Amino acid sequence: MHTPILHHYEFSTFSEKVRIALGFKQLTWQSVDIPGLPPRPLLSPLTGGYRRAPVLQMGADIYCDTHAILSALERLKPEPSLFPAGSAGLARGLGFAWERQMWVPTIGVLVHYIGEHIPAEFIKDRKEGYLGIDISKEAMAPQFQEHVQFVRAQVSWLAQALAGKKFLFGDQPSAADLACWQTIFLLRKNCPPDVDTLLGFAPIVPWYDRILAFGHGTSNALSPEAAFEVARQAQPAPVTHLSADGDPGGMRHGTSVRITPDDNARVPVEGTLVAADAFDIVIHRRDPQAGDLHIHFPRLGYTVTAI
Template identity: 40%
Template sequence: MAPNDHSVILHHFDESPFSEKIRLVFGLKNIAWTSVRISRIMPRPDLMPMTGGYRRTPVMQIGADIYCDTQCIIRELERRCPAPSLFPGGNEGLASASAMWTDKSFFQNAVNLVFGSLADKVPQSFIEDREKLRGAKFDVAAMKAAIPQMRDQFRAHVGWIETQLGSGGPWLGGGAMGLFDINAYMNIWYVRSNLPVADELLAQFPNVRAWETRVRAIGHGTRTEMSTAEALEIGRRATPQTIEVEDPHDPNGRTVGDLVDVRPDDYGKIAVRGRIVALSAQSIAIRRHDDLAGDVVVHFPRAGFLVTPAA
């Protein structure tokens, strides 16, 4: 059955840990979604017209509304599909803020551990692509040399999960699975998927191992495949659905209609330019036009992103 223009499309690749977070949200909420598999490295000629250059993975598309970054994707999924909630015991602030731990220091630790261990097996084309992404050397030899320290740090991060599960459980937020679990699980999944030594690294954490099995059992909802070209065509035909929302408390006096550049503050710092449609403390949506994608609205989170007036 052909998905309609308002179904949820995820642009992702199977090995992507950030995409695994979203696939688990689909599982938890039992969402039927459309999978568009993108290449692990650039170019992504059917996706860039819609994002305006944002190149990180995953990206969610609903018609001509494009959601960048897992923070933003998760917020939108919770809004559209509120049950079951990602915040079953409350704790929405804490669970959301946990991404600043899991997606940054914990993730960098896991990345260094994975690529340091794969070292010689990492293709040169991948290394070159990720150097462009980082704007810095992707030094697998240095990562290999740092494996002992990365193991120490990985153990410390996993130790927090073990302690938390031991003090309540069976989930990180208490009695039901939620975003806390999905955020924390991402890096464990990533290390497990890539390194046979994961068994040894996790051996001393019985709570974590039992919890991992419970998280995995949630699955990925119902997945249907679509090509990148079909997704672009859906974007081109659709009209963005985002309504205008001002933020009277914007610290910089920004307002709907302002022309701005939005970019990540850590890596993949490509600016996407557009006119503000909606603003809040946690989100910004900008309207842009592209010859291939037509009119689109691109959504970003605020934490971890820079918004600057377009020069």
């Protein structure tokens, strides 16, 4: 069994969601610190071009997107579960919807407070290679009130859902708790304390602290070169959780496919379909240096086409 390797950067809040999941499951992992924007020359060959963070690597298996990563961690260590007692469908759906809806308004509030400290090259990258919008403080200022109201309304709903409970589904946290938590983490970590009042965070602070307390598990630093060497020396694991011809659209094992995020950072990744179901898809790629790789994506949030 390969030790999980997380390619991530400190201020990436989607990475924080995975770090907290690793802490909740008390896993030992290896940490590859990547830059906050491309180029990431030793990671891109492993992902086939997928450019977002974080990425989880287990040997020659590469997991893109936190939704695929959390499922992989759940298979690696089923207990404690991120999908407690019958919550899987709701936990996945709620987490996905929350992150989709909240991402831009959260950035809008964030840059209101700290926008002047964000380097120009970062703003340029986020516009040209990631979100497709200008996230500078000046550009987002006209929408600040709209973003505040949106986040506050969502948070009020979250507070209502959490009333009298430790976590969204009861005493055990779920992937949905972590998804909701991570966007709030970005704001509470970086903005002055008055953001709590502005956005109505007070009732959810005990829940927030419970999740923060999971920590990050036990990690050791690993260089990008060493992680690449792990992939080079490994073979992809046999896929046992999906069936070769399980694609609901009827795409067969062996089909050449292109997988592209449908929201942002729309860099297509091409490979040969290994296995799929309605939730996940795995493709094979052969990199000249890294060798055979399996790259895993969640199905929701990605467009898959035969090429």
